[in-house]
Amino acid sequence: MSTLPRITAERLADPAAASSLAVELAKSGGVGRAVDNDRLFYFGSWERVSAAFADPGLVREHPDRPVPDHPSGRRPSPGLIELDQTWPVFRDPPAHGPLRQALASALFGLPTGDMARIIDDRIGELAKTLRSQDVFDGARDLSPQVPAAAMVALTGFRADAARAVEALVLSMLDRGTPQSAFVAARVALVDALSGALADGIGDGLLSRLRRLMPDAPLPQVLSLTVFVLTTGHGGVRDAISAALWLAATGADQGGLGAAVRSGQSLETAFHETLRLCPPLRMVDRWVAADRSIGRVPLRRGDRVYLLIGAACRDPARFAAPDRFDATRVPARGLGFGSGAHACLGQALAPVLWSSVLRQMLRGDRSVVPNGAAQWSTRSDDGGLESLPLRWA
Numbered sequence: 346m347s348t349l350p351r352i353t354a355e356r357l358a359d360p361a362a363a364s365s366l367a368v369e370l371a372k373s374g375g376v377g378r379a380v381d382n383d384r385l386f387y388f389g390s391w392e393r394v395s396a397a398f399a400d401p402g403l404v405r406e407h408p409d410r411p412v413p414d415h416p417s418g419r420r421p422s423p424g425l426i427e428l429d430q431t432w433p434v435f436r437d438p439p440a441h442g443p444l445r446q447a448l449a450s451a452l453f454g455l456p457t458g459d460m461a462r463i464i465d466d467r468i469g470e471l472a473k474t475l476r477s478q479d480v481f482d483g484a485r486d487l488s489p490q491v492p493a494a495a496m497v498a499l500t501g502f503r504a505d506a507a508r509a510v511e512a513l514v515l516s517m518l519d520r521g522t523p524q525s526a527f528v529a530a531r532v533a534l535v536d537a538l539s540g541a542l543a544d545g546i547g548d549g550l551l552s553r554l555r556r557l558m559p560d561a562p563l564p565q566v567l568s569l570t571v572f573v574l575t576t577g578h579g580g581v582r583d584a585i586s587a588a589l590w591l592a593a594t595g596a597d598q599g600g601l602g603a604a605v606r607s608g609q610s611l612e613t614a615f616h617e618t619l620r621l622c623p624p625l626r627m628v629d630r631w632v633a634a635d636r637s638i639g640r641v642p643l644r645r646g647d648r649v650y651l652l653i654g655a656a657c658r659d660p661a662r663f664a665a666p667d668r669f670d671a672t673r674v675p676a677r678g679l680g681f682g683s684g685a686h687a688c689l690g691q692a693l694a695p696v697l698w699s700s701v702l703r704q705m706l707r708g709d710r711s712v713v714p715n716g717a718a719q720w721s722t723r724s725d726d727g728g729l730e731s732l733p734l735r736w737a
């Protein structure tokens with residue numbers, strides 16, 4: 346135990362150190378420890394992180410602290426309409442409760458053909474605008490327009506609901522938004538969604554959830570819908586801007602442009618982008634009961650970080666892990682997590698990503714850097730703060 350490597354925050358925040366971190370941690374059974382906290386552990390090899398995602402003894406919430414009542418089971422969110430507090434969605438246990446199942450069923454079938462067309466049309470307009478500018482920011486100018494494109498479709502094609510969700514996403518992304526404006530934006534969205542439901546319009550997320558949960562009180566269904574409509578946007582934006590960075594700098598070895606020109610599915614290229622640049626580089630868990638992992642004794646209440654970034658570059662799983670390979674096998678990393686809390690947006694995110702890439706990396710012009718990219722310096726966030734680009 347005393348020989349566990351001590352991992353610094355600087356090392357965690359450096360994507361170039363991810364593969365060496367995986368190699369070093371593999372020598373101690375995939376486990377390391379924080380520099381300044383003996384009860385905080387890092388799991389960093391492919392094998393260890395995969396096993397941890399599947400381990401019911403590692404849970405989302407501290408085993409002894411009360412969880413605030415909120416549909417995510419995590420942060421109370423002002424302005425969210427009241428939830429029946431007996432319906433935990435993402436808590437452990439039961440992570441596979443009826444609400445999560447309903448959300449998964451509603452989201453995994455999406456987007457349908459019509460929704461995908463709407464997403465393509467909206468993103469086409471965005472790409473046209475960006476193509477008409479000499480320079481643009483590949484991180485900032487893509488948010489929140491891309492998630493908004495999906496939300497138009499998910500709200501059942503209803504324009505007022507789409508506008509309301511777009512306004513809410515904008516208010517969430519802008520740190521300067523006053524609380525009152527944020528709450529008003531939420532209420533406006535709930536009103537628009539209620540209207541959509543009353544009119545029986547479209548095949549959106551809300552109507553799907555309603556069908557899947559006929560006995561649930563309406564406020565719960567609305568609340569869940571608002572939650573899902575406003576989540577995951579940062580991840581989508583980061584996966585798109587990472588791809589533009591890879592293409593612009595040539596770090597993709599030309600693989601992304603080639604994948605787009607081939608006209609084939611971009612699924613492998615998407616997963617390779619997520620593997621190399623995961624938007625969420627680590628997630629946390631709590632130890633629910635005393636146990637040993639490898640030869641490391643863990644106590645109830647210990648905190649464990651699962652290093653997605655390191656696991657995705659573990660050479661024991663991926664040959665030449667620091668190289669982008671749009672045809673890589675195995676294709677998938679752990680960018681969406683895995684197990685009980687695996688991402689519910691993982692069918693939707695690649696549709697958005699592919700639509701942007703197809704429309705931005707078309708053959709006639711290419712994107713090139715127009716200044717230095719600014720990556721997040723946080724150890725859990727693998728996104729780009731800014732990506733100055735121009736057309737060549």
Ligand code: HEM
Binds near residue numbers: 452625681686689693
């Ligand atoms: C490329 C984009 C995205 C990435 C990289 C991403 C990544 C992740 C990861 C790593 C988790 C697992 C967290 C954990 O284990 O603690 C997660 C959970 C989740 N994601 Fe995503 N996500 C993305 C897009 C989305 C979108 C578009 C949505 C909604 C439509 C979404 C909805 C969710 C939800 C609801 C959960 C919680 C699942 C649970 O706790 O059971 N995500 N995501």
